[in-house]
Amino acid sequence: MxxxxxxxxxxxxxxxxxxxxxxxxxxxxxxxxxxxxxxxxxxRFRPMLVVATHDALGGxxxxxxxxxxxxxxxxxxxxxxxxxxxxxxxxxxxxxxxxxxxxxxxxxxxxxxxxxxxxxxxxxxxxxxxxxxxxxxxxxxxxxPREVVHRLLDLLDSALHTSAAGELADVRLSMGRDEATLAESLAMEERKTGAYSFALPLQAGAVLADAPAGTTDRLGAAGRMTGTAFQLVDDLVGVFGDPVRSGKSTTNDLRTGKQTPLLVHARSTPEWARIRDYVGRDLTADEQADVRSLLVAAGSRRFVEDLAEQHLADARVVLTDLGVPATLLDDFTTRPPALGDGNGAAA
Missing domain, CATH: 1.10.600.10 (Farnesyl Diphosphate Synthase)
Structure with missing residues (x-):
């Protein structure tokens, strides 16, 4: 339905x-x-989050x-x-x-x-x-009702401002003039995706159900955590994925030098001395395989997978506490079908 x-x-x-x-x-x-x-x-998971949250809260x-x-x-x-x-x-x-x-x-x-x-x-x-x-x-x-519509428009406006800030930060950090910290990279991830893809649908469902402001705020926090996890997995797909299955380039993030948590973590490892030679330029298929292996050896892939899973676990706790089915997040895993093994082959 x-x-x-x-x-x-x-x-x-x-x-x-x-x-x-x-x-x-x-x-x-x-x-x-x-x-x-x-x-x-x-x-269509965004509409699903709106409707399922609305229904779960008795809307x-x-x-x-x-x-x-x-x-x-x-x-x-x-x-x-x-x-x-x-x-x-x-x-x-x-x-x-x-x-x-x-x-x-x-x-x-x-x-x-x-x-x-x-x-x-x-x-x-x-x-x-x-x-x-x-x-x-x-x-x-x-x-x-008019007052509900006004609250929805406020949520939409806030999500747009936050998403724009995240997109701008993504481009700014990719300029490479300054090395992003992990906190800066994660903040960019949260703003770019979490605000409109997860926090907004969850909060919109709550507002439509006339939920208390505290519930709406907590759902916003859960949405931001889920959005961060989603973006972290997307970063992995952007390097280790199968383009045929994901429809996403596996060279763009490396070519443009995006300061994702994957590369921020790699920069702190001994393998970075070799990894950095593959960043900021076009890569051959063999070079792609090499940099993927190095990112696995550096522990960067595992670090990002674990970080994504922790964010999802924290979000599930909030949803369960509020009576919203945590199963809504079951599709957001740290190993989607489009994600390959350490050498980039499809799983």
Missing amino acids: IATDTDAALRRLLEEGRTRAALVDRHHALLWEALEAATQGGK SRARAAAEVGAAIELLHTALVIHDDVIDGDHVRRGQPNVSGRFQSYARTAAADPDDVIGYGLTAALLAGDLALAAAVRATATCDA
């Missing part, structure tokens, strides 16, 4: 956007089609919970599209993303190479903006 309700709500949002886009021109319609494609393939606003869950999923799509622009990625889950699609359109029109790139980035920025606006509008017009 949860998936059915939230999927139906998301379809309504996308259909409304498609209708508006069709009234403009065919190029704008293509932009919305690319945005719709960007919503496909995810696990009676099922329709509003589904609508807000769909809005948060669309918010996720917006931030993913913008994140791909920031990282210079043109593929997502093995398929051209928004910028990749529009680069293809520009090539078909025999555009100059610079214009091809510019057209793709322009389309991605605009699609992300449209998704963001649609998410805010859907939250503002959900089937809930």
Whole structure:
């Protein structure tokens, strides 16, 4: 029922956007089609967290919970599209993303190479903006009392500010002028992912259920812990993963020198003298295998796996204490299917 309700709500949002886009021109319609494609393939765990938390806390606003869950999923799509622009990625889950699609359109029109790139980035920025606006509008017009909607919008605004700060910190730390501490790297991880992907859905569900402020605050803390664990695992997939199964590059983080906890820990080990030679440049397949082996030998992979598991364990304690099923977090493990063994082979 949860998936059915939230999927139906998301379809309504996308259909409304498609209708508006069709009234403009065919190029704008293509932009919305690319945005719709960007919503496909995810696990929809953000809407699930909203609805399940609302239900567990005795809420009676099922329709509003589904609508807000769909809005948060669309918010996720917006931030993913913008994140791909920031990282210079043109593929997502093995398929051209928004910028990749529009680069293809520009090539078909025999555009100059610079214009091809510019057209793709322009389309991605605009699609992300449209998704963001649609998410805010859907939250503002959900089937809930005015005071509840105001609280939801405050949560959404706070999540956006926090996520923006985390994304900016990620890029700033990657500039490499200063070596990030583990605390700084973890704070970036929490802000970048935890705020909107976990804290926001859990808190939104609580607000819709008229839960006490203390419950909402504690769910926010649990969400931030879960988000940190999720991002830590994503960092591992970004080095040790199977791109075919994850749809995620296994070279980008090393090439751009992202100061993830994985590399921050490695920097404190004797193996760093060799690992650092692989950071900040493109790698061959053999070099990728070498650096993965070094990160395992340094204990960095195990360190990050253990850190992620501890964050998840702490979050589960909070959820259980509040009467929210900790099973909501069962899908977030430190060894997802897309994560390979120490040599990078798929598990």
